[in-house]
Amino acid sequence: MSGTELRAKMAGDQIIAAPGIYDHMSLLMANEVGFDAHYASGYWGTASAMGEPDVGIAGYSDFIRIFGAFAAKSKAPVIADADTGFGGIANLAHAVKGYQKAGIAAIQIEDQGFPKICGHVGQAVSVDAEEMIARMKVAVEARGEGDILIIARSDARRTEGLDATIDRLDKYAENGADILFLEAPQSLEEIEQAASRLNKPVLVNAAHGGFTPVLPPTDYQKLGVKFVIYPAGAPLAAAQAARNFYAGLKAGDANGEGAGNFDFGEMSRLLGIDDVVALQKRHDRA
Template sequence: MSLFSSGVSDTAKRTALRAGLTSGELQRWPGAFSPLAAKLIADIGFDGVYVSGAVLAADLGLPDIGLTTLSEVTTRAGSIARATDLPTLADADTGFGEPMSAARTVAALEDAGLAGLHLEDQVNPKRCGHLDGKDVVPTEVMLKRLRAAVAARRDPDFVICARTDARGIEGFDAAVDRAKAYADAGADLIFTEALTDLGEFEKFRKAVDVPLLANMTEFGKSELITAGQLRDVGYNVVIYPVTTLRIAMGAVESGLREILTEGTQAGLLDGMQHRSRLYELLRYAEYNDFDSELFNFTLADGA
C-alpha cells in the first residue's frame, strides 16, 4: 500500500476479484462508508470492500430511492477503492438511466479504480431491496442495461454483477429465470436480493450455474446466515453492506445522548478507537518519515 493511493494497480485488483470468484473460497466483503472504514476492513483481513448505494445515500442524508447521482457514487466509491489494496465492488443502482447511462456508469467506475459494479432490475426510482413497494422492469429491459454495460467495459476483468429483485415481486422461479438470462447476457456474478432463508439460498445455488453473491444485511427479509453455511452451499461472495454504518451510527447516537445527559464524554473512552490506533491505520509515522526525508537538509552558517 502506497502512502497516497493503493499500492496495487486497478488491473491487479480486478484480477484478484476474478480469482476470488473461482477460488472455491467464500469472498467476504463488508461495506465501507468511508475510505477510513475501508482501511480497517483491509487491516482486519477481509477479501474485498463493498460500497453500498443505501449507505452512500444515508451518509448524504438521503433515503435509498435513487436520488444519488453518478458523480456522487463515482467520487465516493473511487476514494474508497484507492484507500486499500483490496478489490472494491460498487452498487450502481439501475445504472442511472437507460441503457446508455449504464454504459457510461461502467466507464466512470472503471476510471475511478473500481474492480466491479452491480446493476439491478428495479424500476426507476428504485427502493431499498428489503422494503415492500418495489417493482422490476421487464426482463428484456434489464438485458439491454446489461448488454450496454458489457459492451462499454474496456478491461475484460472488470466484473459486472447483475442484481435481481424479482424474488419478492414475481417469485423464486422468476428470479431464477432472470438470473439465467442475465448470465447469458454477460453478467459475471448474480446477486439475488431478499432470499428468505438458507434453504432458498441453497436452492438458488443448485438452479444457477454462475458465481453468486449473498446479501447479509440486517433487519431485512433474509435470515442472517453464517459465512460457513454460505460456503457450504456453494456461494462465492457475501456482502455486509450496511453493517459498519449501523455499528458506527448506533455508537454515535448512544455517545451523543450520554454527552447530553452527563455533560462529558469521559464515560465513553473505553469504547472509543484510541488515537494511537487511528494513527496506525493512517500510517502517521510513515508520512512523518516521508516528510523528514524531503526536508533533511540544514542551512549553512550565516545563511
C-alpha cells in the same frame, strides 16, 4: 485493485465474504483486518456522504467520487453499487467505463426501474426482464477488453416469486452477467435452491435488519453461495456507538455511557500521520 484479482479469488474453493465500507475510516478498519473483497453500498454510501435515503437521489458523479476514492485506498478488490445505471443505456455505458477506469473490480447493476429503492424495505419493483437484458448487453459492450466484473441483481423476489427471479437471473447470465445477485431471499431453502439452479456464481446480501437470514460466511458456502456481502453490520454498529457517546455526553459523561473508544493514536496511524511526520522531518519542516 482490478477485476483480475477478484476473478482469481473466485477461482478458489472458498466463499468470498465482503464487509461493507461506507466511509474512509470504515475502509481503513477493513484494510487492517484483511478481506478478499470490500463492498461499497449505494444505501450506506448515500447515507454517509449525503444523509439521504437510498431512493436514487445520489447519481453517477456522487458514486464515482465516493467509490473511486475507496478503490484507490482499498487493499482488497472493491465491489461497487451502480443502482440501475443512472439513467438510460448511454448513462449505463458511461458508468461501466468510469467504474473500470477508477479501478473498481465489480459493478453491481439491478433490474429495478427509476427511482430505485433499497431492496430490504419491501417496496422494490423490477422492470421487464428484457429491459435488464439490454442493460447487461450494454454493460458487456462498454467493458470492452477491460476486466471489470458485471453483477446482475434482481429484486423480483418480492413481486414475482423465487422461480421467476431465478429465471430472470439465468437470462441475465446468458447475456453477460458474471455474478448473479439474488436480492432479499427469505429463507435458507430459497438461497440453496437458487444456488443449485444457477450456473454462475451467486451473491447473497446478508443485510442486518433485512429480509435475509444473516449467517457466517461458511454457512452460506454450504448452501452453494460464492459471494456474501455484509453492508449494514459496520455502519449500524458505528451509529449505535456514536449515539451512545452523544447521549452520554449530553448526560454529563464525557466517555459516552461507558462505550469503548477506538485508540486515537492508532486511528492517526491508519490515516497516515506517520508518513506525514516522516516527510516533514526529511525536509526539515517538523
